Amino acid sequence: MSLRFALLALLSSRPMTGYDIAKHFSQSVAHVWHAPDSQIYPELNRMERDGLLESVPVRWGPNGTKKEYHVTDAGLAAFREWIDSPLEIRRQRDPTYLKAAYLEWADPDAARAQLRQHHDYWTKHLALLEHTRQTLIDHTHPTLMHRLTKFPAEEHERIVRFKVFAYDGLVDQARAEVAWAERGLALVDELEGASATPPE
């Protein structure tokens, strides 16, 4: 159900087509939510049917049209209601930590490869997050810039600080993952000296 609100959040900055949204979801906004287009298009249709969005046909080339989605008042109300509603708590279900707890069964080289993969992924992700965080602070983040034009200047700080707050958390998470992977690599090295053969 969060996809619906992620879409409302994005569209509250400016109207977009499904294609625009899918592009954003695979880029910057993917840091807080991600969805493939095969989920986005049906959800947009459902949201229009439910009155949360209105689609405006826009000419596109000589023969084509595209649908630009605008948030309705009902959509804004639904978004506000969601924002004020209690959190849904997600259970922990991370295959990485499940695997890590049983690495004594793994070949040391396979363990190293996985920890390095984890390290590389989070290092790249961390760089992206830090960059995006900086564009928020600079007010150069494209979606944020569109959003700010809709609000008076005295609201701007408030809006930006919550976004930076969210990214602060994501950056800390990424840093922790990188540090954890480094400790894991050191552990594998240390234990390989002690016992080079896997158990049993």
Add this chain to the structure above:
Amino acid sequence: MSLRFALLALLSSRPMTGYDIAKHFSQSVAHVWHAPDSQIYPELNRMERDGLLESVPVRWGPNGTKKEYHVTDAGLAAFREWIDSPLEIRRQRDPTYLKAAYLEWADPDAARAQLRQHHDYWTKHLALLEHTRQTLIDHTHPTLMHRLTKFPAEEHERIVRFKVFAYDGLVDQARAEVAWAERGLALVDELEGASATPPE
């Protein structure tokens, strides 16, 4: 697909019934993986059909029997193969951070309530994780104790250190969530003074 390997991981310490597993999943093991019994029973049946497990009927009272599941050689091989296989990367999809990025739309009291809820949840979870981590170090963790009896003493350190490593990461995550929620509460207090009315 990870549920299957979480079950193999648990059953590799000792044979259990589906009910035993469901209990463990809702308690300590839930830290790395969680599943309701309605997923566990069908999966156990499928795993037996696939030859990864064998069920042994055990008398239970005068009229009843229960099925105790044992890992087969094929099951152990599948587990080893999974352990050595590359990681599957999970996309970030956390409704908490999505919401946090748009808290400028929220009523300050609602925002505070949510951040406090997040704080309380992770504080409790952190205490559980730290406790479990300590029982691993002490060798008083019940499942670990069963597991260690299957391996020679010189393997014990290796086994325990990987489990502690996994919990180290989980503990750091929980600490980060608690700290993030505290910063969020401070931010809401600070901004409420600046602008008591929601945007628009």
Add this chain to the structure above:
DNA sequence: CTTCACTCCCTATGGAGATAGGTACTATGG
């Protein structure tokens, strides 16, 4: 000897999400 909490196993339903396609038009660059 009955009530009640617990053990044990299972099914049904529906939403969410991943993956993998398909169709049709546009804009570009050679």
Add this chain to the structure above:
DNA sequence: CCATAGTACCTATCTCCATAGGGAGTGAAG
């Protein structure tokens, strides 16, 4: 004017997971 990349929209299928039940036996307390 044609190949190609890109824009735009959509469907099908499958797995995962959550939620909500049902049904039958056990063991201990009153």
